[in-house]
Amino acid sequence: MLCEIICDHFKQPRIQFYPGLNTVLGDGSGSNSIGKSTFLMIIDFVFGGNDYVNKSTDVQRNIGNHTIKFCFHFNGDDFFFSRDTHDPEIVYSCNEKYEKVKPQTLTEYCNFLKEKYLINLPDLSFRSIVGRYIRVYGRDNINERRPLNLLPNEPSGTPAIALLKLFNLYSAIAELEATAHTKKEALQAFRKAQKLSFIPKIGVRQYKQNTKHLEDLQTQEAQLAADLGSGLLDMDSTLTDEVISIKKELSILRRQRSRIQSQLFSIEQSTSHENPSIHQDFSDLLEFFPQAEIRHLTEIEQFHAEITQILCNELDNECARLNALLAQVSADINELKLRLQNISTENYSRIVLEKHSALIKEINRLSQENARFDEETELVTAEKNASERARTMRNEQLIHLQNTINLRMAEINDYLYSGKKASPTLTFNDLQYTFQTRDDTGTGTSYKGLVVFDLSVLELTQLPIVVHDSVVLKQIADEAIETILMKYQSVGKQVFISLDKAPSYTGPATEILKKTTVLSLSKDGNELFGRSWNEKS
Secondary structure, three states: OEEEEEOOOOOOOEEEOOOOEEEEEOOOOOOOOOOHHHHHHHHHHHOOOOHHHHHOHHHHHHHOOOEEEEEEEEOOEEEEEEEEOOOOOEEEEEOOOOOEEEEEEHHHHHHHHHHHOOOOOOOOOHHHHHHHHEEOEOEOOOOOOOOOOOOOOOOOOHHHHHHHHHOOOOHHHHHHHHHHHHHHHHHHHHHHHHHOOOOOOOOHHHHHHHHHHHHHHHHHHHHHHHHHOOOHHHOOHHHHHHHHHHHHHHHHHHHHHHHHHHHHHHHHHHOOOOOOOHHHHHHHHHHHOOOOOOHHHHHHHHHHHHHHHHHHHHHHHHHHHHHHHHHHHHHHHHHHHHHHHHHOOOOOOHHHHHHHHHHHHHHHHHHHHHHHHHHHHHHHHHHHHHHHHHHHHHHHHHHHHHHHHHHHHHHHHHHHHOOOOOOEEEEEEOOEEEEEEOOOOOHHHHHHHHHHHHHHHHHHOOOOEEEEOHHHHOOOOHHHHHHHHHHHHHOOOEEEEEEOOHHHOOHHHHHHHHHHEEEEOOOOOOOOOOOOOOOOO
């Protein structure tokens, strides 16, 4: 529990608190601007809030930077802290003299409070728990018709989710929502891949056309395989393409072999003729021309013979080269023929193979398109079903929550009014809600409903405190204040309130206020900071 708050700038520097109800009491004339709401803002500040430094700007402007010191008591031990307005994100652990010992972040401090208050709600931070139920003028959560809202413009559904978490009813929903979120992300990733053309996208109409076309193509493939009668049905397009490639290469090699063989034949023909002897060659010439000089002719013919020998040597070399090349080409042809034999398709014509390959490719393309369509359909269905399961579970938990709160509010309301007045009711429609008292929309009844709601939540949950400013309580009829104060006392947790005009209440109410008042404020020097700055000097 919170034991005390100390500030050197207060008129009453030390304010100590009771385990139950704690009242900040104004004067009998209901004076304003004396510090009641400001002190409740400081209580919010002590419980980890920032509105005191962010919204009480008149205090910061007139008082300047100052330190709030405070002490909590948990399980027999006291824990001392201080927090400066100029650096509110740091909370200092202190010794019993409030001398700073160790700084910690505001988050670490709030986690400490959550642990010490024995709050076991993994889905909520400490501030998310207490912040909605510290209702002080200047904060945004005092709308009597929207008691679940922390802010007027809070995102739709957030207040209901926060209440589910406070009642520890959200874990089952969270698991289903996490599954739904995963399914949604998978669908989004799939559609993004379609948008970027990584995978094909078709509609229902194209899917039906593909299905019909696939049936036709598969019939053609089966018929082609049956006609060939050699197991072509099991041959995929990759294997068929390999056969076509081998046949094309074979055709090239065979043409190359024919050219080599033709060249070899020509060379062999050129080197197969023998030259007659020179004397025999010119004998007929001497017979007719006895005086002819054949020496020069013989020399010329000898030169021709030598040239012919050189050419014959070159032809022999070329013949050897061509024979080697022919052997290599023949070996390559035999290797390709062996590969064809292993594939067992050598007897298939190129046209048939190309037709089969085209059939297989088109079947694969259409099958892939339809498979992606089926996959998208499955993803859509999975995401829809997961979201619907989460929504169904959430609505069931909301109905349970609605009934639990309404039952407790009815009990508290009957206690306050002896069963004579209607109780407020909370109604959920999915994540939206309404809060009202049937057949009574008056201001006092509406604010009474707000108090009854907070008290029911305080009793039913691990919420450790409630804070109600006079702006909430002064709207309620004086005769009801007595029972409300009695209920505050009996709830078993700390409650902090501010009130005016103590003399106007009934005797028992006055006695309760006297016993629970921790701070009395009034005008003319008895304000929270000992002075008021709202009057002209």
